[in-house]
Amino acid sequence: MVGLILLAITVLAWQKAWRWPWLVTGWLWFLITLAPVSGIIRIGDITVADRYSYLPSIGLALLVVYAITEAAMHWPRARSLLAGVSTAGVVLSALATWADLPRWQNNFNRL
Numbered sequence: 001m002v003g004l005i006l007l008a009i010t011v012l013a014w015q016k017a018w019r020w021p022w023l024v025t026g027w028l029w030f031l032i033t034l035a036p037v038s039g040i041i042r043i044g045d046i047t048v049a050d051r052y053s054y055l056p057s058i059g060l061a062l063l064v065v066y067a068i069t070e071a072a073m074h075w076p077r078a079r080s081l082l083a084g085v086s087t088a089g090v091v092l093s094a095l096a097t098w099a100d101l102p103r104w105q106n107n108f109n110r111l
Contacts, residue, residue: 006031022066029059064089 010027017024033055034040068086072079 026063
């Protein structure tokens with residue numbers, strides 16, 4: 001089921017590529033870099049490489065940034081709303097990162 005959803009989104013992104021090239025670029029970046037992170041393509045003995053999950057996120061970030069830019073160009077009245085939503089998204093992401101930092105401590109012995 002998930003594969004069908006991913007395929008449908010890929011087909012839709014590919015169809016809209018002529019109008020919104022950033023859509024297909026961000027989506028394909030996400031899919032291609034998601035393969036080693038999700039375990040579809042293995043990297044050594046690691047089954048799932050969640051520490052590399054930031055790489056697929058770059059593609060989704062491209063999608064979001066360009067979609068907001070496109071919306072702001074088409075609806076000038078919504079610019080302040082889009083700016084507020086974008087700012088809230090950055091603040092929430094920063095808070096989520098801060099809350100997750102204790103999991104990502106080094107385990108090297110300090111000399």
